[in-house]
Amino acid sequence: MRQITKELIQKYDIRLTKSLGQNFLVDDNIIDKIVNMADIDKNDIVIEVGPGIGNMTRRLAAKAGRLIAVEIDKHLIPPLEEVLKEFPNSSLINKDILKTSLEEVIREEKEKAPETEHVKIVANLPYYITTPIIMKFLEENPGIDTMVFMIQKEVAERIVASPGGKDYGALSVAVQYYSKPERLFDVSPHCFVPKPEVDSTVIRMKVFKEPAVKLINKDMFFTTVKASFGQRRKTLLNALSNSNKFAKSKEEIRQILIDLGIDENARGETLTINQFAQISNRFAQPTQN
Template sequence: MASRPQGHRARKRFGQNFLRDPGIISRLVRAIGARPGERLVEIGPGQGALTEPLLEAAGGHLEVIELDRDLIPGLRVQFFDQPGFVIHEGDALKVDFRALRGDGPPLRVVGSLPYNISTPLIGHLLEAGDAVADMHFMLQKEVVERLAAPPGGADRGRLSVLAQYHCRVESLFTVPPEAFVPRPKVESAIVRLTPHASLPQTARDEALLFQVVREAFAQRRKTLRNNLKGRLAAGDLEALGIDPGRRPQTLTVEEFVRIANHLSAEGEAP
């Protein structure tokens, strides 16, 4: 998230659109509510439009991860007098967030994520477990709608179940295209992801859970009876209290966990 840097042209390969609306920036900083003593990490600071108020809110301590090496010299110059400002040059998808946390408090992660990395990066951060306290991301509005979609919603899919299994998901507010330079073709939105301190529903085998979810949504217009027929019979679904005639987008996280745990137990039976 950044204002447009002088002499820097936004790069399509990095998905760069520079946030420049001061009202949106202020609203986002208030939503994050950073405080001194927290470990705040900004992904993709650009020229530092959001970085500056975040530094102030966090008591002068902020770490940023920037992939575009052409932007890094400008950040170093802009924040040269901030000893608590740390730049990690590289790809956030390759950062070990557990190692980054170390023995310190859990990380609060902020960023404006381009469409092509939003899903894998959120998954990567979720794998960091208790190393991450929460995440505030600016994403394409349609991605936020998928993340937050309730059971039965038209936008509900694999990403909804993955995110809601691990986190409390809150869609905060929409950001119009005119808040950016260059102006994107789509609306954006801010989402808050807060990992559960303890999972409301616990899968015995998380890898199996997400295989089941993937298969269930393989053809979202088809019923569970059809999409999961290679896993379990319609009678097994009925025994679990789940109508095999339902479509996958109607299931709650708890129901997917129920199916996965049943399969896990079957696999362990002698």
């Protein structure tokens, strides 16, 4: 795969763009492992983000009912067209995934293959916009079942982190509100052309049909989470009262924490998603006169 990649780069005179985070995965074993972890069959619509020159795209298309490759770089469209010409079940979209309507794309693909039942996302994500892409999928979620991503190792550690650890933060809570993330395996920089400067990790996220907790106000929940982690060295009480995001005095916030059995001197990184939900639901309740 490494040699084929170099030949395609030379054939199409491709100039890799550092600003787009272009590092092509060329290790056949790793590609096979990623595809296998997505457990793809003909009942699936698969969206691949940033297919590059199609090293993984070909294998995804061979297994999926429908394959949609979304590539922002127009210079990579010709090699992708070459790769996908033998797969009539594939579509190639030259757009920025952050500006693309997932609902519209999936609806169009389901019209082409109404027998498909599931939607899966598989991608070697550009590391510089990993979080915005993941959160777009989770927040918009037009029926996504599973997502398998290769991302920067440090980001993967934050996504799967549990309460109490240094990696646990707002990103951990946000992802785990929408899904159950699982760390699968690490990938060496030597598996890419060109080699990235960081280690990579493959994660799988099983998307919940309903979020992990019931909320009165989702915006209030995420505001509470961000405020709790905004000043990590401060106690939970001080972090929440100093944020000025809640129409509550410090004493009112203290009483809410006492009522919920949450230590006011705890730090945000020790709270579970359920505890964040309890606090935010109390903040969202109308003030009693």
